[in-house]
Each structure stands twice: as C-alpha cells, then as structure tokens.
Amino acid sequence: MARTLAMFTDVSLCIGCRACQVACKQWNQLAPEEPEWTGSYQNHPHFTDKSFRLVRFFEETDAQGQMKQWHMMSDVCKHCAQAGCLEACPTGAIYRTEYGTVNINQDICNGCRYCVSACPFGVVAFNHDTGTATKCTFCNDRIHNGLGPACAKACPTESIRFGFRDDLAVKAKQRVEELHKLGYKDAQLYGEDKDGPLGGLNAFFLLLGKPSVYGLPEKPKLPQRNVIIDSLLSIGSALLVGLGALMAFRDRNGRGGA
C-alpha cells in the first residue's frame, strides 16, 4: 500500500465561506438541490447524495444562554481506518484504495442502503436517481493524478489541508500547541489518533471545543464490533429453542427418541 493520504481540517482557520462546498459540487458534477433553511448560514442540515462537503455552523452558548462562540467547520467523509460502511457493504462495492481512502464503486453498488445506516457519522447518502449509495471519495480521480481534492484546493485559508497522513499529523499537533499558547484551552484534535476510535480517521479535525459542540460523537464505535457478541447470544437462544423442541416432542412413555 502506498502512504496513507489524509485531509486535515483546521476549524480555527475556517471562515465559513463554503468555497469547499462549491468546489466539491463543481468537480464532482453534483446536481443542484433545493435549499434547506436551518436557521443559520448552514445550507442542508446534513450530508446529502449531492453534497459531499458541508460547512456546519454552530452557536455555542454559556450557561445563561448567552452566545459564547460561533463555530464553523467544514465537514466531510472521515475515510475511517475501520469503516462501518465498508464492513457493512454486502457487495464489496465499498473498498479501500491503495491510499487508505474509502470509495464506493458505482458500478457494483446495488442500492441496499445498509452502508447508509452503518456510518457512525451519517455521511453515506442514497442517491435516488442512480439507485446507489454515494459519498466523498477525496476526489479519487484528482488524487490519482496528483491534484489533491477540489475542496482543499479551493480553501482560501488553508483550513483544509491535504497530504500524507503522517506529515499532516505532525503539523496538526504543532498547531494545537500554538493554539494552546494563544489561549484556546479547549483546542484538540479529533480522529488523529491511530489507536483511538475507528483506528483513526483519514479526515481528521482540529476542534476549538469538545466534539459534542460540533455534533460529533465523542467515541464513535464500529458497528460491526457487535457481530460476534450478538451472534453468540443468538446461538445461545437457538440452543434453548432446540432443547425446547426436544422436550416438547420427546415421548415420555419410552417410545421414540430423546
């Protein structure tokens, strides 16, 4: 495998211009959508089948309900090292590329939508026009030609950076220290730790507050971790049912089996 490619989104540099969102739509030729008003500048409350990049806006309030800080964050598919969508996919349409990113092969996907409900971040969306599941590919066609994803290219503040994961991780840690010195006590990385949840995210973030401020789960869990224990409990109940059948149909007068 080639070196893992990653995207580092530094929330402290985001100005909420949504150039990334537009660049993503243009390059990936995603159809226009009806606007959905959310009460803030955020358009579309969630990722859709036609919005792979989404700038989220959050108003953090203090205990008295007074506005404390206005957060903006450009959100994207995390390309998890342990990806719920990829594990769920029954067709093998979702695969890991040589760069460690997660892609959906549109020629294989049959639209079962299991991946949609298996993503811990609600990224994968079902496209009713094509009948398939879609999501950000890190601009697979661009990165295989050395161009970098359209969103990172368009970002005017370098809030979105793209490169080799190990290089970006070093830069990200330096940036957190800088911010700590500047007084941003809650600045922290999300998804950078390879030993952390989901084996690390290949799109990781620098947040200025707790993940919950940004609507992100504190400890996302790979849903397929449940398969073994759920199956064992099922086998246990199957044994009980078998025992019950044996008891019910056994001949108590000595004739027959059991």
Added chain:
Amino acid sequence: MEPGLLKSADWPLLIDLYFFLGGLAGGAFVIATSANLLDAYRYRHIVRAGYYIAFLAILPGPLFLIVDLGRPTRFLHMLMVSKPSAEIGMNAITIGPFHLKFFSPMNAGAWALLGFSLFAFLAALDVFLEHRGGRSMSALRIIAGVIGGFFGCFIAAYPGVLLGATARPLFISAHWLGALFLVVGASTGGAAIALILSLLGAQARESLSRLMRFTVFALVLQLAALLFFIVTVQMAGSAGIGRALAQLLSGPYGLTFWLGAVVVGIVAPLVLQFTGGARKAAPGMTALVSALILMGGFLVKYVIIAAGQAT
C-alpha cells in the same frame, strides 16, 4: 450520539415482512426437523405442515429483497461480482467472483438465504412426494432437515444481528436483537403450524398439544429476550440512545409496542393457554392463540425496526 447526525436506510415495510416470513420459515423448519427426528410417523402432520410452511414462507423473500434494491438487476452482486476489489473488509473471503464477508450480516444472510432455500425446497419436495403416495427418501429428508435446520436458525436470527451492526442508536448497543428475532421465528413458526393443524381438525390433536407446549415455551423465551433487549439498551446510557428507547416505549411507537407486541403477541396468548383449561385443546382456541402469536410476532419486529429507523 447527536440526534439527527446519523442517517437511516429507511427500509420499507417489505423488508419487515421478509424478516417476519424468514423467521417464521426458519422456525417452522426447525420444528419440523425436530419432530421428524424424534418420531416421523406420529408427528407426520407437524412435519408435513412445517416443511410446506417453511418453503412457502421463504419463497417470496428473495423477491421482496430484490424489489427493494436501488438497482434490482444487480441483486447477484450480494454474492458475486466479476472483478472483486482487493480490500473489501475484515475477514472477507474472495474466491473467484464470489465473496463472503463474515462481518457483513447482509452478505452472510444472502448466502444463508440461498442455502436455506435449497434445503427448504428439498424437504418440502420429499414430504410432497410422500404425500402423493410415493416413498419418502427418509435419509435425504434427515440430511436436508438437519443442514437446513442450521440455515433456518441463521435465517431467523441474522436480521437482528444485521440491525445490531448499524450505527442507529436503538440498535448499536442492543446485542439481543438476533436472539429476539430467533425466538420470534420459533414462536411464529410454531403458531403457523398450529394454525394449519387446528384447521385440519381432530386427527392431529396429540401432535397439536405438544406443538403448543413448544410454542408457549418459545413465547416465554420471546418475553425474556424482549426484556433483555430493553434493559441492555437502557443500560447503554447515552442521551441519544435513551431518546431512541423512549420513542419505542412511550413515544409514537409506544402503543404498537405495548398493545401489539407485548399484550396481543405475548401476554394474551400465554394467559389464554394457561387459563383455558379444557377449552384450550379446542381447535378454535388454538387457532385464536396462534393468530395472536403471528400478529404479535410481526408487530414486535415491525415496531422495533420502525422506531430504530426513525430515531
């Protein structure tokens, strides 16, 4: 987990119906196999009805699943693609064009559906030939019954495990859904056979009372599994999971859950069966109890899936 961040597959009623019929088929098949192994002649009515029901109930399953796909013509991709990708998940096995993913219950379930359908067909064919006055190939029936019985358990349980392997708040910490779906399969499978036998009348009375003994036992397991499911989800603790559980127990799905899944599906049949006295052996009463169990078995799966997909 933040509400609204997650997405839902929004599987329609057709999928619930498949989960219900698949469970019923698996349950009926396992009951028929048990009865066949213990006394094939005495329980011939159960064996015949059970294998027929299993075959007929699983028959529309693949159709329901294929119709629901975004690209129905690609249904075979569940099992095979012409050029599989290199990395398609942990413990995935690729042989030629075929792939098996142990950690994708939908993929494993598709294979199991193929296997179960084959053995359900063979078993039903054997009882059919015997019924037509031919001779049963009893060895074939035993082999198909035993192997198909394992597939039957898998078919009944895997939808629960499949739901448990999603990020939906109601499901991700549940753990007991596979076990619950399996015992619902057993109770509804038993009820379906009992319904047919009670309509056939007196000739199968002794078989019927034994079958009801099993069905009641499965119903008690169903109550226990449902309880374990709720307690496990409750103990998971996070706010999002608590909200999802509240939707099921007291929100818009509360009435269907308590009245449909618990009262109609479990409590009423148990009360009728335990307090019925002499009347409980009457075919009419058995038919009523069976119908209640079948309704409740569908509703418990339906309401859990609906609440889990909505929140």
